[in-house]
Amino acid sequence: MSIRGANLLTLDGMSREAILDVLDTAESFFEVNQRTIKKVPVLKGRVVASLFFEESTRTRLSFETAAKRLGADVVSLAVASSSVKKGESLRDTISTIDALGLDAVVLRHRSSGAALQVSRYVPHVRVVNAGDGQHQHPTQGLLDAFTVRQILAERHGVVASVSGSSLFEGLRVLIVGDIRHSRVARSDIAAYSALGAEVKVAAPGTLLPPSLEGWPVTVSSDFEEALAWADVVGLLRLQHERGTGSYVPSLSEFTSTFGLTATRVPLLKPDAIVMHPGPMNRGVEIDSDVADLPQSVITRQVANGVPVRMAVLYLSLAEKKEL
């Protein structure tokens, strides 16, 4: 199912073609972002509401920048100073905002399934999930895949937008850390495996989901072996706000068993790509020095967020919706 004229709620079950459609479109917006005037009028007159019921720095800034660079108007809700604090329900908040005349909602919420719920409240509005609980963070999965493809295309001297999924064939991706609570892990796994990469996860048993049935992954039995195996290492944030702390004996215990520490860096392939969705807990899942190594592409991930989200908003909003 393509995201053209549709909502983007999850990457789970999204086809390779639909993902490539976003990545290829994002390449053209990447070029727009290199210009002096980084703006095109393609969504002129459309209204995008940015509703973040959970705190966020990069995702929110990135989505709002993306919408503005497409010429859309952005209305944003600061939850801390809104009626949500007075106990207004999600449904009532959405209908209030809807009455102002919206074309799209970008939603971040602590509850898994919130984006799907909102899409049912306002079926005439496109809904883009910017992270819902432990469920999905689709644009993070897309921008991670975009970043990997761009780096590999540069190395191989090919044009990313015409390389399709070929650079993912046989690619080994290791995802490390709090798989259990991570929506980023779920979206990353869906994206990489749909594109043809081989995905392995590494985590303490308590931070793996109760069942991995149906997940297109294998579980690493030896973290250090897996580090040597991987072409791409995706680290995840230990999520204190979701009580992850109680799933590990101590943070230093986690770091010594599953952290990407300076002493483990020599195990990596020399051209391994180290990723982190941010915000980083420096010294917990990644050593501060490691985060600043050339293999680390963390700032590039942030920069690529804008063109990828431009592609998502463009494809979702510019094509007429089939109702």
Next chain:
Amino acid sequence: MTHHEERQDRQRGLAFVVKSQLLTAEDVSRAMKRMAHEVIERNQGLDNVTVVGIQRGGVAIAEQLATLLGGIGQVAVPVAALDVTYYRDDIGEHPLKGASMTTLRDDLTNRTVVLVDDVLFTGRTIRAAFAALADWGRPTAVQLAVLVDRGHRELPIRPDFVGKNLPTALSESVRATLDGVWLGSGVAR
């Protein structure tokens, strides 16, 4: 057209069925040389001239024009590609098409831009190109060169340099490349 572009056209349900060939590669080559001389005559040289080809059909023609200009004038003429997809006025009325790359980097302020396309039809692509060009500064002048002018303008736009004027019916379509010009049916615009 590359294999990738042909695949995209098929996905969009576009197919060009040839009815007749109107110009051969040699005819096109002569027309291109004439247009190159006209550009130089009109601008009294090539100082400050930048050639900009509109994706996708205009790019190869722009590159050839810049090569011919450079050969005649004995100077390197800058040439770049411009994609106008995101500036069109019919977004959402057709299935979205993927944008091709824009390679234009230089500020166009105080340059004379020779905008190049394969076929001039309704003029809407050229309008979109004007909107796009404005983001690269304020050129001294913009001149329009097209390999084929097939008529049916919907906007007050006229070309400065024309390879071939070709009266057509609205239902017909034209494919114009450096390899020749064909009349056909199937692709409206």
